[in-house]
Amino acid sequence: MNRRKLLALSGALAAATLSGCTGSGQADPTTQTDTETTTATPTEMTETPTEEPPNGEPSVDDDRLAALASGNAEFALDLHAHLASEQGGNQFLSPYSISVALAMTYAGARGDTREQMEDVLHYTLGEDIHPAFSDLQRSLGKRETATDPVDGSEVDAFQLAVANTLWGREGYPFSEEYLARLEEHYGAGLRRADFTGDPEGERTRINDWVADQTEDRIQDLLPRDSISPQTVLVLTNAIYFMAGWFHEFDPEKTADGTFTALDGSESTVPLMRQELKTQYADLPGAQAVELPYVGEEVSMVLILPDEGTFEEYEQNLDASRLFGVFEELRTSIGDLVFPKFEFETEVQLSKALSDLGMPAPFGAGADFSGMVAGGDGGLHIDEVFHKSFVSVDEEGTEAAAATGVLVEESLPPSWGELRFDRPFLFAIRDRPTDAVLFLGRVVDAGEAQGSE
Template identity: 35%
Template sequence: MIRKNNPLLPICCVLLLLMTTSCAGLQPDSSAKESNVQVLSLAERRQVAEKLHPDVVLAQNRFGLRIHEKLAEAAKPGDNTLLSPYSIFTALSLAYQGSGGNTGEEMARMLGIDKIGREQANASIRTLHTLLEDAGSGVRLNSANSVWYSRGMEIKNSFIQTAKDSYHADVQAVDFAAQEAVKEINDWVSRHTRGKIPGVLDQAPAPDTRAMLLNTVYFNGAWQSPFDPKNTREGGFTLGDQTDIQVPMMKQTGLYEYKQTPEAQAIRLPYGDGRLYMLIVLPAGGRSLADVMNTIRKDPSIWQARFDHASGEIRLPRFKAESSLELNEALIAMGMKQAFDPAAADFTAMSGAKPLFVSSVRHKMVLDVNEVGTEAAAVTEMGMASSAPPTDRFEMNVDHPFFFCIEDGQTGLWLFMGTVENPA
């Protein structure tokens, strides 16, 4: 039972994700150099990658598929479900560093890192940060974290040090009730998203907010082979309820990583110099998107493995889509229960202020796929988430609901994923 003289202290954690590409495309020398990121040689990248625990990448991808499943089940028929496993996982992992007891055990199991250990997980997160920041020419990918806590609140040095060392986080004490704090937080967001998102706060957060964690991911990448706008034509797209709509369909031919099974066609479209890809999995005739998603969840390794190359034609909708998602129920259903319980939550590794608990987790992602590349923005607010290669030339017409993800080719990490039911 909570005593009246010991008020609840919710943690407000905002995770902000931005992925964008300019209409003019990137210049060939537009790379991590502009953001003062160390550019690694291939040999250096291999040395860094050796420090990455493979189970951390698997955990993040499986976490993404699990939470996508929960969110898709709760979505209205025909809704797109878009999210960033990397962003939500990173934000929750940072919050996990401040947890203890059963709360921490539940969060570790939910994230899939309970058998890896905090130190190994943190080391892998540092490694991923290094690898992803150096995304290669033609792509810019930057991630930033920050911890804002109420001035006068006790926050433990061990948590601060972990946030700085493993998450490269800025840590700052503020007066959440002051308009100056709102401006400071919004300026930080705007700076780390290059002005694409000007801020996350319209006004001061709730009076009982004690901490806010922010994560931004900025991605700017152009297709390695842009689609020619002259080839874009209106074409049919059949929705899940068999309704036909007209959407702009982009088209190009070339040599791609391509895979075909009785269940689906899959293709990888590279960005920049080919370190990052968009993977598209399209259900075969007679198969539903739900059927394909069940196959992917059962064994994602089939689609994470590299495909053989084949020549063919890809038709892909030019579209914009978005999701605004409340993650509380999905995370609770996945096993993260105590963190939301004011009477049971244990975040004593973050602060001695009790009872500290997670009040809400929200996620928003906006996706824009066009001839030049991909543009997307996502916001998560957490109050406190083979068959044989084809011998003939293939045709892949993405004219019905499909699954996509944007992946790092070296690590296999799925940075973004979603199901597109309606591209209109």
């Protein structure tokens, strides 16, 4: 279903919901005007905040899903803060996509490699992380439909598609137990790939799959030469989301305005505007507003730190404080002015993940023996590629992301050139028993040339 058609259908559903649910806590769109009203402003409707930011927890009853949501938020904010401090500029990630791709990799990790991944990715559930991700994906799938308030039928609310696939080197002896676990919990089947004979062709094949899963929004996830004959496995996740606002913005009210960037520079951008009843919070150091999508089960939460405090607020935002923001949201009415925007983010995450505390998976000593039949080691993560896209306008939001984890065979360590041009010892041994059959030395190779 294309963007315009889906957003038109979801807009019609939102209108039907609003007209059929007067008194439900949502604003009647006929009351949303540009004229002044006697309604109290959001700030007037909230209590004076305490000095300390609120703390909170995920609002889910299932303990396993709550642990997953909390851990994923911790990882998301850790990674966001690290990349923001290192790279600056606009940034958009799918921590869900990254975490799923790395969870599939983690399923084969052992020893220090596994422990470091647990710590950095906040996988507090151990082996239960895999069924938890499976439960979450099933739960997310239920958000795609909503009930039409007019006739009670089930209709498309928005589009949310998640896909996982493994690409494994032809002939490589992957553990059947490992593959079965990923198939069961992630729906990730194994596709054999000729990484040795046609690495560029397989790279194109993987990129084409990603583009197809993301409505062509994510192109060329894996850059040229990222696949090599040493590549053993590529684990991919792709996610695509498109939804219409429950309260759409009127395009006729969109007008150019000034946006002040972090460095103080100003630019002219299209600013959308509407008066609406929605969830709002006046917090210590920030204000927040929630914009629900059609169906009202998925939303965008906007956080506006106090002027001049953005970087400090961002760096101090952890999962507990983020959930605290969610818990403080209350129904309120006000004017919202919000820019249209669209951009992409492309990152390679090996350095960031190593800096955060998991260098072991990327080194030659990594232990991913759980991926291999017989438990042999010799594999490491070469790189984690992530690419994302977001577009926000009067109708709604389109977002897509993909993650690719490249696993390679570790090459034997190289000693460079070793020149036996001076005295040396040598032994002839029986390898299974280490029995020394012969032992000798050469101190003058000139005298040891024999006779022809």
